[in-house]
Amino acid sequence: MKRFLFLLLVPATLFSCAHQEKEPAAWVDPFSGTGGKIGVGHGNTFPGAAWPFGMIQLSPDNGRQGWEYCAGYHYPDSFIVGFSHTHLSGTGVGDLADISLMPTTRKIRREYFEQSPAFVKKYLSAHHIPPRSFLNRDGMQDTFQYNYLLAYRDRFSHRDEEASPGYYRVQLTDNNIRVELTASEFVGMHRYTFPDTAHHHNLILNLGFHINRDRPVQCLIKQVNDTLLTGYRFSEGWADNQHVFFAMAFSQPVTSIRYFLADRAVTDSYRGQRLAAGISFDSTANPVLLVRTAISSANTAGALANLHTADTFGWDFDALHAATRRKWNEELGKIQVSGGSPRHLTTFYTALYHSFLAPYRYSDITGTWKNYLGRVDTARGYVQYTVLSLWDIFRAEAPLLLLTQPRLYNNIIKSMLAMYRQTGSLPYWEIEGSEGGSMIGYHAVVLIADAILKNVGDFDREEAFEAMKAIANTDRKGLGWYRQYHFVPTDKERSGTVSKTIEFAYDDWCIAQVAQKLGHRQDYATYLARSQYWKNVFDSTLHIMRGRNSDGSWYEPFIPRFAQYGNPLCVEGDIWQYTFFVPQDMEGLIAAMGGPAGFEKMLDSLFTQNSELLGEDTEDVTGMVGQYAQGNEPSHHVAYLYDLIGKEWKTQYYVHKIADSLYFPGPRGLCGNEDCGQMSAWYVFSAMGFYPVNPVDGRYRLGSPLFRETQLHLPGGHIFTVKAPHLSDKNIYIRSKKLNGRPLHRSWITWQELTAGGFLELEMTANPQQTP
Secondary structure, eight states, X not given: OHHHHHHHXXXXXXXHHHHHHSOGGGGOOTTTTSOSBTTBSOOOOOOSEEOTTXXXXXXXXXXXXXXXXXXXXXXXXXXEOEEESOOOSSOSSOOXXXXXXXXXXXXOOHHHHHOOHHHHHHHHHHTXXXXXXGOOTTOOTHHHHHHSOGGGOEEEEEEEEEEETXXXXXXXXXXXXXXXXXXXXXXXXXXXXXXXXXXXEEXXXXXXXXXXXXXXXXXXXXXXXXXXXXXXXXXXXXXXXXEEEEEEEESSOEEEEEEEOSSSEESSOOEESSOEEEEEEOTTSOSEEEEEEEEESSOHHHHHHHHHTTGXXXXXXXXXXXXXXXXXXXXXXXXXXXXXXXXXXXXXXXXXXXXXXXXXXXXXXTSEEEOTTSSEEEOOSSOOEEOEEHHXXXXXXXXXXHHHOHHHHHHHHHHHHHXXXXXXXXXXXXXXXXXXXXXXXXXXXXXXXXXXXXXXXXXXXXXXXXXXXXXXXXXXXXXXXXXXXXXXXXXXXXXXXXXXXXXXXXXXXHHHXXXXXXXXXXXXXXXXXXXXXXGGGEETTTTEEOOBOTTXXXXXXXXXXBOOTTOSSOSSSOHHHHTTOOGGGHHHHHHHTTSHHHHHXXXXXXXXXXXXXXXXXXXXXXXXXXXXXXXXGGGTTGGGGGGGGTOHHHHHHHHHHHHHHHOOSSTTOOSSOOGGGHHHXXXXXXXXXXXXXXXXXXXXXXXXXXXXXXXXXXXGGOEEEEEOTTOOSSOOEEEEEEETTEEOOSSXXXXXXXXXXXXXXXXXXXXXXXXX
């Protein structure tokens, strides 16, 4: 019997040790969030190669339009039209996908590029393709003619596809070409292996390719010599006035190149709005063709300088891939987890990977970048970053970066201040040197306040404070009405009046805290008073937020579960989800709901009622637990609010339920848009066992960890360790807790305790520790 038990236990022990010893990058699944459909299991992520917070996101594009293709790639698709060098991670709006390359063994033929309506109709019919699937959002047929270059697209199978941090591979079925991609901070490298039987080794460089809002307005391709092309792609879209200069080097000499515009072949010009090139190589030479591409927002010189950063690797694709893999292991290794299931390990490190993709480096190796006035500028003493999804990331993604990436965080603040100096405003949703204009609030102030109050960064505090006040005193999206009426009236502002009021109020509280720290007493009093304006849209009779008209009357009809996009009260959500967003004054909200008992009843109602949403176009409100919506950001802090009334076991129950049922490996592993790291950052914090309910107050509320041990490696060599040795699928509740060996009788830890390093010990049990 002893020998039998030994034989049973040893394999299990070896398996446990083996899966814990894998490097962090080995757990990452870049396909997570690429599948599903609108409103169900789709995170709008991309699977391609990238460096942490790098300039290049080199990934495949399926070539279709629509919400499901915001990142260029949708897992259920079976075609690829090219591999472009820029992609958004998890946004609900499509853009970028700049500088598309596609290998092919087909001939470079004029009619394939011109693609008249008659050609398109014939091609679609021959290949049994529904014409409607290729229409753009406006139903315009010109999308056929140059976006897709239908004759050069290729089929693929997921059986012949793989991805890992910094690497992507796929076998193109029709042309039998093996495609491999990797990327450094500045350079994307392609390795194309053509079949030995191929008579043509060609590349299609398609600057006319675009997705969703993006449209090219001016493009250039210039052959510098037989192994180097330069050029640019200027476009308009969500990123207004986007400039992408490129430098592209080949491992083999070009034998011929032909240029094509949208409606004709050209022999005497290589400049145009929708420009492509057919590039040919010697098919009798080496079947392996490598391409290195760098980009710049500033100019060709910047792209060339960025290209030269990879010179040390030469044409050694594997060496560059290995360097990128090491970088990813270094970054992912900042949080080490053990004592969890393989499923949880994959989900955790995939979440951390997604959290470390954006924002993207924007300034070149030389510091040059296209500034907000459209001029070439130089970032001196810092690095300029872009793609700042501030409405999303202020909640958990930015706090995670503050803990793990303080140097990057400092650069983000300096990047936002550069915009303030040039335009007079901090960003709302910055993208590629432009203000995208999406979403509400002025949440740049949250990131700045968090850094100032926690003494992170060397940026100018007084300048930052002036920038915070400036953005809080515009008339954007109802802010003028907010200052006049002390709420945003529903009869004055078209949509989202409740959401705007309560988010403005939180931002004002953040400004007040900075004013107090810097000694600006009058400003402190002003913004602290404004932070209480949330009370003006709270109905104390119903214990819920409501829209209000300018005469003080309540807006009718009142339908709390009405979540239609653009509705009068809420932005991407309903009243149930927004009622609990008062992180600056939770004591006041609890009191307004009748005290702890009333607050608990409202929270219970949120989580246990019907999940039905009323209205049309509610696809942003997903991942439902009752009326709680994990698939969009307004709900992200709510499960932790039970901690505030001594019902910690309910926080532990719901946090575990959400993390365990709405996050998992695979293409459908996210319940909503990734939103540049926010969806994943929630999971990273929650899996560690704590979460920043109010990102600025320095407290992290305790939940229920997913690992028996977590080590958070912090700047200065400090390590904060969370241990939960008796954690199991059933033991999800905390019986007792100790901080650095002493009993902890509160439901939070502080910034100071966390960053100083130490031990949080959690005694887990299967029995909820209920309190009266």
